[in-house]
Amino acid sequence: MIDRLAILGATGDLSARFLLPALAALRAAGHTGDALRVTGASREDWDTGRYRAWAAERLDRHGGALPAGAGEAVLSALDYRRADVTDPADVAAVVAGEGPVAVYLALPPALFPGAVTALHAAGLPEGSRIVLEKPFGEDLAGARELNRLLAELLPERAVFRVDHFLAMTTVQNVLGSRLANRVLEPLWNSTHIAEVDITWDETLALEGRAGYYDRVGALKDMVQNHLLQLLCLVAMEPPLTLGERDLRDRKVDVLRSVRPLTEHDVVHRTRRARYLPGRIGDRDVPAYAEEEGVDPARGTETFAEVELELDSWRWAGTRFRLRSGKALGTDRKEVAVHFRPVPHLPFGPGGKRPGGEGHGGEGHGGKGHGEEARPNVLRFELEPEGLALDLTGIGAHAHELVPLSLTARMEPQDLPAYGRLLLDVLNGDPALSIRGDEAEEAWRVLEPVLSAWERGLVPLDEYPAGSQGPPPHWW
Structure with missing residues (x-):
């Protein structure tokens, strides 16, 4: 399991409503421990203390009923860096560290190409993964170009185009x-x-x-x-x-x-x-x-x-x-x-049995397709x-x-949908992510x-x- 997660766009709605609660759910269920470190990056001129305070308020609002200690453990794992997510130097500082890192692009789709290009210039440790939200590109040409950029950065199996519905x-x-x-x-x-x-x-x-x-x-x-x-x-x-x-x-x-x-x-x-x-x-x-x-x-x-x-x-x-x-x-x-509908109903109009004996009763032979025979x-x-x-x-x-x-x-599942997706990312299982050719189709x-x-x-x-x-x- 990867024990480093970087979130680009860490002060946005996606992080507040889904990613932070998902991390807390993973911790509460015992899927992650103290080794997991999370670096948030965004354009706000904050420090780690202010980001943790912001995250604590969002966990209170969106995290639901968390076991004692799960939210606090996530907050203590958070660091923050101010960054332009399209600037290679800023991005390099965010992903710096030992071992592979999972980089989550919690960004508007228009920023995906610039962020992927910056990651390519910054370089990622071997075994790293990247996560992109929907929509993947803005049209077919955009999706093809984004796939090309991703192929230059990481192998396909390390690219997670996530859709939480799955x-x-x-x-x-x-x-x-x-x-x-x-x-x-x-x-x-x-x-x-x-x-x-x-x-x-x-x-x-x-x-x-x-x-x-x-x-x-x-x-x-x-x-x-x-x-x-x-x-x-x-x-x-x-x-x-x-x-x-x-x-x-x-x-x-x-x-x-x-x-x-x-x-x-x-x-x-x-x-x-x-x-x-x-x-x-x-x-x-x-x-x-x-x-x-x-x-x-x-x-x-x-x-x-x-x-x-x-x-x-x-x-x-x-x-x-x-x-x-x-x-x-x-x-x-x-x-x-x-x-x-069934091919034949042995009932008369209104769903009642037709009168008469044998096969000659009125309403036989399909006239029972009334409103009640839906x-x-x-x-x-x-x-x-x-x-x-x-x-x-x-x-x-x-x-x-x-x-x-x-x-x-x-x-109810033991994990929310985003918790399941994040766990798959950290464990390297892309079955519920969308492959590049699928996104284009x-x-x-x-x-x-x-x-x-x-x-x-x-x-x-x-x-x-x-x-x-x-x-x-x-x-």
């Missing part, structure tokens, strides 16, 4: 449910599954993140990485093992199988929108364009939806819909697998984490169909959407904050 309990359980249960895998294909909705709708609005979000938008912030990763896990062929090569090879296969979107497809199978003023719960929300730090002329979307099809034996004929929106009326974060839906609920299966059964009155639902709550899928949206071929719709988003216009 370490969530329910996301992992997509694979568990498929691959460990004989009842599901034979049905996991287009013969039985009509469509899959991958949704991340949230009531949160901008929440002070204009500096980042207004330059990215919903498509790059959520769909290009998190939701495409979920698509990979849902649609991949069963891997031989869950080791890094087998798992990542199968994920790349999914992205390569996505049917390229034509200009016509983008116009008719994608939509974008941003929120207007509205009310969510007990709070009034201003229009996105009026939020502090937003440039309305950019036309940044806060809602994005894309429908994809896969050219593969398993999935030909199934639709995959990826959707994410901010400032909506309800939180809905799930993967919903919609099964096709197709089954398997839901992987992402937040809160759980599993639900929508079924149809017999109600109190004989032969009357009623909806049934089976639900299960996931046991994800951009290839959405390049036609970005191009058409930039040219205004898809209108920027609007929806009131607190609503369910813009109405669909093509299904």
Whole structure:
């Protein structure tokens, strides 16, 4: 295990909300000890004492219930250096020391190339690793160039392009449910599954993140990485093992199988929108364009939806819909697998048994497809984490169909998602990180959407904050 961690961008939101609590969780669970040292670097003119005070306040706010001593142990492991993360001399001072170091780029994507170039000039000890957050690059060309720079710095196995969704309990359980249960895998294909909705709708609005979000938008912030990763896990062929090569090879296969979107497809199978003023719960929300730090002329979307099809034996004929929106009326974060209806129901209209004997009763032969005979839906609920299966059964009155639902709550993990990812980085296990070719394939899928949206071929719709988003216009 590597015992040195350097965080570039150590005073940002990512460090405050996720990395520091993850380090405390690792310490509390006994995965790290006193040997681990953490150097934070940022442009603020602070010393180590002030950084530790800042970190203590963030741990109190975001760390949850920590065992006695875990937070204090993390704080005592922290050092701080003021640094320009694109300056080789400053970066060399941050990573200086004996033995390999894991360098976490907790930075805006626009700074990745400069920081990687500075690390290359500064030099890293043998066995070091680098960690990059999403989105990886800003387009396909940017991702290719960033991959080139990283290849000059470290071998691919030492590059961790992390996506914390992959370490969530329910996301992992997509694979568990498929691959460990004989009842599901034979049905996991287009013969039985009509469509899959991958949704991340949230009531949160901008929440002070204009500096980042207004330059990215919903498509790059959520769909290009998190939701495409979920698509990979849902649609991949069963891997031989869950080791890094087998798992990542199968994920790349999914992205390569996505049917390229034509200009016509983008116009008719994608939509974008941003929120207007509205009310969510007990709070009034201003229009996105009026939020502090937003440039309305950019036309940044806060809602994005894309429908994809896969050219593969398993999935030909199934639709995959990826959707994410901010400032909506309800939180809905799930993967919903919609099964096709049964081919025949021996019930009459309204779910009741048809009258008459033999085969001649009215309503026989499929007329029982009433409202109550709904197709089954398997839901992987992402937040809160759980599993639900929508079924149809017999109600109190004989032969009357009623909806049934089976639900299960996931046991909480011993580590938060970022804790699991950091542990993999320190241990050198890249299975849950994104390989370079996979990052490029994800951009290839959405390049036609970005191009058409930039040219205004898809209108920027609007929806009131607190609503369910813009109405669909093509299904």
